[in-house]
Amino acid sequence: MIRLENIEKVYRTERIETVALSNLSLEVAEGDFVSVMGPSGCGKSTLLNIIGLLDTPTAGAVHLNGSAVTRYRDRELAAVRNREIGFVFQTFHLVNDLTVLDNVQIPLLYRRMANRERSRQALAAIERVGLSARANHFPSQLSGGQQQRVAIARAIVGRPRIVLADEPTGNLDSQMGDDIMALLKDLNQRERTTVVMVTHDQQKAEQTHRIVRLFDGRQVH
Amino acid sequence: MAARCTDVLRHYVLLSFKVFSRRKFFTAISIFGISFTLMVLMVATAMLDHAFGPGKPELKGERILVLGNARVSGPHLIINGRPGYALLDRYARNLPGAERISFATGDPDTSVPVFVNDRKIEPVLKKTDADFWQVFDFEFVEGRPFNQAEFEGGRRVAVINRSTRGQLFGDGPALGRQVELAGARFDVIGVVEDVSLFRVEPFSDIWVPYTTEASTAYRTQLLGNWTAIALARDQAGKEQLHDEFNSRMTRAELPEGANLIVAPFETRFEWLARSGPFSDSNDPESQAWRFALLLVIVAALFTVIPIVNLVNLNVSRILERSSEIGVRKSFGAPALTLVGQFVVENVLLTLIGGLLGLALSSVTLRAINASTLIPYSQFTVNLRVFGYALLLSLLFGFISGVYPAWLMSRLHPVDALKGAMK
Numbered sequence: 001m002i003r004l005e006n007i008e009k010v011y012r013t014e015r016i017e018t019v020a021l022s023n024l025s026l027e028v029a030e031g032d033f034v035s036v037m038g039p040s041g042c043g044k045s046t047l048l049n050i051i052g053l054l055d056t057p058t059a060g061a062v063h064l065n066g067s068a069v070t071r072y073r074d075r076e077l078a079a080v081r082n083r084e085i086g087f088v089f090q091t092f093h094l095v096n097d098l099t100v101l102d103n104v105q106i107p108l109l110y111r112r113m114a115n116r117e118r119s120r121q122a123l124a125a126i127e128r129v130g131l132s133a134r135a136n137h138f139p140s141q142l143s144g145g146q147q148q149r150v151a152i153a154r155a156i157v158g159r160p161r162i163v164l165a166d167e168p169t170g171n172l173d174s175q176m177g178d179d180i181m182a183l184l185k186d187l188n189q190r191e192r193t194t195v196v197m198v199t200h201d202q203q204k205a206e207q208t209h210r211i212v213r214l215f216d217g218r219q220v221h
Numbered sequence: 222m223a224a225r226c227t228d229v230l231r232h233y234v235l236l237s238f239k240v241f242s243r244r245k246f247f248t249a250i251s252i253f254g255i256s257f258t259l260m261v262l263m264v265a266t267a268m269l270d271h272a273f274g275p276g277k278p279e280l281k282g283e284r285i286l287v288l289g290n291a292r293v294s295g296p297h298l299i300i301n302g303r304p305g306y307a308l309l310d311r312y313a314r315n316l317p318g319a320e321r322i323s324f325a326t327g328d329p330d331t332s333v334p335v336f337v338n339d340r341k342i343e344p345v346l347k348k349t350d351a352d353f354w355q356v357f358d359f360e361f362v363e364g365r366p367f368n369q370a371e372f373e374g375g376r377r378v379a380v381i382n383r384s385t386r387g388q389l390f391g392d393g394p395a396l397g398r399q400v401e402l403a404g405a406r407f408d409v410i411g412v413v414e415d416v417s418l419f420r421v422e423p424f425s426d427i428w429v430p431y432t433t434e435a436s437t438a439y440r441t442q443l444l445g446n447w448t449a450i451a452l453a454r455d456q457a458g459k460e461q462l463h464d465e466f467n468s469r470m471t472r473a474e475l476p477e478g479a480n481l482i483v484a485p486f487e488t489r490f491e492w493l494a495r496s497g498p499f500s501d502s503n504d505p506e507s508q509a510w511r512f513a514l515l516l517v518i519v520a521a522l523f524t525v526i527p528i529v530n531l532v533n534l535n536v537s538r539i540l541e542r543s544s545e546i547g548v549r550k551s552f553g554a555p556a557l558t559l560v561g562q563f564v565v566e567n568v569l570l571t572l573i574g575g576l577l578g579l580a581l582s583s584v585t586l587r588a589i590n591a592s593t594l595i596p597y598s599q600f601t602v603n604l605r606v607f608g609y610a611l612l613l614s615l616l617f618g619f620i621s622g623v624y625p626a627w628l629m630s631r632l633h634p635v636d637a638l639k640g641a642m643k
Contacts, residue, residue, distance in 0.1 A: 054551060054634045075555045082553020093638060095545045097243045098236070107552040109232060154552070 001194055002028040002051055002162065007060035009046050009217075020046040021057070022217045030161065031192040033185070035205035038214035044198040045166055047214065051196060052085050052164045053077045082110050086155030088184075090167035092147045094139040100126060100150050101135045107158040125157040126150070129183060145176030152183055156193070163187065165197040169204060181207060233565040240566065241573075244538075248570070251534060255574025256581060258527040259613060262520065263582035264589075266609045267600045272419040273490055274605060278357040279420060281452060282489075284320075285356065286459055287422055288313060288449040288466070289327055290495045291484040294503065298478045303327045305445030308484065312469045313449045318461030320452045323356050325349035326431065327448040329424050333402050337389055344385050344426030345596075346402065348434060356452045357423045362386075364396045364411035367430055375432040379407040382415045384597065385426045402429065415597035421489065422450050424597075443476055451486055462486060467505050528621050535567060535625035540640075546629055547637030556630035563629060567622025568615060575614025579607065 009021040021043045028034050028051075036044045049055035050062060053069060062070045069080060086107070094103050104122040113121075126135050129149035139147055148168060155163050165184060169177030181204055187193045197208065205211050213220045241248040275282050291304040309324050316322060325347055332343040354366035363386075367378045379400055386395045386409075395409045407429055416424045439445060453459040463486045473482055485505045487495065494512030495502065502508055539546070549559060579602060586600040602610070 049635050052551070054638075075557075078550070078553045078555040081551060087551050089638065093544055093548045095548060097240050097545075102236075102239075106549060110553040110555070110558065115231075158552075 001030040003063040005061045007057045010058045019217050024219050028194060030194055033188045033195045033208040034210055034212055035208040036198045036212045037205050042214040043217040044214055048164050048166050048198050053081050082107060084160050084162055086160040086163045088151050088155045088165035088168045090170040092151045094147055094150055096139050099136050099138055103150055104153045104157050106154060122157055125153040129153045145172050148180050162194045167198050233562050237566040237569045251570055252574045254527055255571050256577035259575050259578030260581040262613055263578055263610045264585050267586055267602060267606045270606050271600050278359045278416060278423050280358045284453045286451045286486040287489055287492045288484060288486045289492045291444055293476055293479045294481050295479040302444050303446050304484050305442030306439045306447050307441050308443045309447055309449045312473055316462040316465055318453055318458030320454045321352045321355050322449060322451045323350055323352040325353055325448050327446050329418055342388050346427050347425035348429055348431035356450050360414040362412045363394055366411055372430040372432055377405055377407045377433050378410045380411040380413060380428045381409055382413050382426050384415050386412050417598050418596045531621035532624050539625050539629045543637045543640050546632055547634050550634035560626040560630045563626035564622040568618035571614050571618030575610060579610050
């Protein structure tokens with residue numbers, strides 16, 4: 001499903017060159033639940049951004065469902081992200097001007113779909129994360145855990161085959177973190193959604209199918 | 222496809238209103254800046270429309286040409302002014318292409334003292350001929366204009382405007398009554414609606430035949446205070462009479478010391494260009510394009526500062542919303558779609574500002590009309606001005622929205638999510 005070949009990511013400024021990822025190859029099968037661990041600055045988020053087509057590698061190739069997406073142009077990448085990938089961010093990244101319902105609808109806005117159908121699917125996703133009563137609330141009116149649930153609803157509303165979660169429990173207390181983890185596991189088990197999750201939490205990582213460990217931009221075993 | 226576009230547009234509009242209502246301070250600042258700028262532009266547009274657009278008594282305005290400037294120059298001589306009666310009489314009669322040609326005194330500040338119950342008023346007096354009333358379409362409240370026989374016979378008859386009637390005779394009718402002008406009594410034979418000062422050629426308070434002038438000295442002057450107003454048969458006639466008069470001017474008798482006279486028949490806009498910023502031109506061809514360019518530059522200079530401010534405001538607003546841009550990009554929004562969203566948002570904001578500006582300009586124009594700043598001004602926001610205003614608003618919104626939207630479209634999703642701009 002996801003195949004990374006000899007990925008290298010280098011950030012260059014006028015003075016310094018920082019190697020974020022070096023010679024990294026990785027395969028993630030459909031229905032897999034992978035956690036990525038490692039110390040701060042080891043390249044975990046960079047790896048997730050490259051898998052999610054939010055960033056491009058300096059060298060190497062990214063294959064998604066057999067296609068080399070590294071060659072795609074902006075519009076094609078946007079279409080793949082919209083169709084195939086859902087994101088969950090550590091800091092939620094909800095749009096404060098929009099209600100829960102409007103936030104969850106965002107991925108569907110860029111698809112051919114009637115307004116009513118879009119609302120129906122968004123409400124179903126909100127129900128799935130247990131926030132039906134809050135559909136018309138604004139993010140500022142919700143707790144951190146509730147905001148992350150909204151973010152998950154937004155990530156899954158378009159039924160993507162891959163969900164990428166960047167420290168989804170990092171800003172939550174343990175109870176809320178467990179709830180979020182349960183949602184991701186449920187998604188993976190019931191719908192065979194492939195989940196790649198960056199985490200610092202060993203306990204959470206152990207609940208996934210396998211752990212990829214990074215150190216200084218390289219994969220370690 | 223069309224349904225999807227409508228759907229997306231509807232979402233943009235809804236989202237825009239949500240953003241406006243949630244960011245009240247920013248919205249208020251933006252709308253204030255936009256509406257004030259557009260108000261000034263709309264007031265200027267209404268004034269230009271009032272001066273140059275069709276309207277009573279210039280219903281045949283597109284066929285009217287005016288000879289109101291004469292520039293005489295020689296090695297040691299330059300005189301800029303109006304033509305004299307002799308110049309018009311010798312060269313501006315029987316021009317091919319003209320349906321009618323009228324001569325009239327020119328300066329709108331030629332007032333004459335009139336005493337009413339020991340009170341002095343100073344109405345503007347225009348001396349003209351019978352053709353004047355055929356060139357323009359005055360709205361008569363009472364009576365009629367003077368005719369050819371009265372003009373040729375030097376009959377002391379006068380047409381006055383409604384305001385002057387009020388000042389001279391109160392609310393009652395004016396027909397059959399007399400007004401004393403420079404020691405001579407004139408019978409009032411007609412009353413017309415007030416004409417704005419901006420309609421320079423027909424404007425006056427009182428109109429009398431110039432044949433009633435006691436002295437005939439004006440008949441020999443090549444330069445003076447006269448205007449010829451020609452009503453062309455059609456567009457081709459305009460060109461014909463313009464060219465023929467210029468040709469006659471090349472053979473014209475010149476004052477002593479002069480070797481060139483430039484006095485073309487032109488539209489009022491061209492006349493204004495020649496009487497104002499381009500009065501030193503020795504070119505008899507139209508200076509309108511130079512004047513129009515000057516007006517466009519002035520308008521652009523006036524507009525550029527608020528547009529730059531709005532662009533800055535929009536860039537700050539977009540940076541503030543970079544996280545939203547990052548999210549939208551992450552979930553599949555193509556750059557062009559996002560550009561569309563922000564342009565729609567900005568155009569909507571400027572349209573709201575434009576509507577407010579329209580209301581403000583309407584109030585301002587009423588205040589100018591109510592004051593005596595410009596005599597008998599009737600500035601209004603008509604459909605034409607509203608059209609210009611709408612166009613200005615859209616242009617304003619589009620220009621000030623495109624650059625920030627383009628900057629935003631170049632924002633990398635990862636950077637946008639971090640809240641930084643490359």
